Amino acid sequence: MQFLTLLGKKLKSEEVIELLELHDVSVVYDFDRFQxxxxxxYWASSRDQGFELRFNEEQILDVVFLYIVESSGFSSVDKSQLDAPLFxxxxxxxxxxxxxGVEYVSSPSNDPNHEMFQRWIKGIFQGYSIHYEFADHTLAKVTMTLIA
Known part of the structure; x- marks a missing residue:
């Protein structure tokens, strides 16, 4: 699935609608109920396919969560179909x-005994970032974020 190319697309764009219909995904409006x-x-989650999409108040896809391993009720995403590099x-x-020469930020600890040692790294690209989260030295989750 070409999630990276969907970043910045409108909720009602043909590409997004096609993805949502293909996987029978509903969209949930999450409003500021407590003011x-x-x-x-807006959220669109496919637990079976291992992904979750967040659309901002302007209905633009600004965050994609990809579950590389089963977690939080999400199945593992089909890694062979992803358009982002996996490590x-x-x-x-x-x-x-x-x-x-990619700019990046990473886990703050250099101590191998610290729980945050080599836990995450985020690459910053032109218009987006990709955050890689590791658990037990294995890639667990990838988060793609639109940079305004």
Missing amino acids: EGMKDV SSYREAKQSFEAE
């Missing part, structure tokens, strides 16, 4: 970013 100044968003380890991601 705390939170912006309204088998934190080290592989970091080496790739450095080799390609």
Whole structure:
């Protein structure tokens, strides 16, 4: 699935509607019911397909969550269909970013005994970022975010 190419698309764009219909995904309107100044968003989740989409108040797809391993009631996404690079380890991601000159931020701890050691790394690209989350040194979740 070409999630990366969907970032920035409108909820009612042909490409997004096609994805939602293909997987029979409903859209849930999440409004600021407590009037705390939170912006309204729209969610489209496919637990069986291992992905969740968030659309901002303007109905633009701004975040894609991909579950690489089963978690939080989501099945594993079909990795063979993804348009973003996947890394088998934190080290592989970091080496790739450095080799390609990609700006990145990562887990703050350099202590191998710290629980956050090599837990995540985020590559910052032109118009978007990709956050890689690792659990037990295995890629667990990928989050793609539109950068305004």
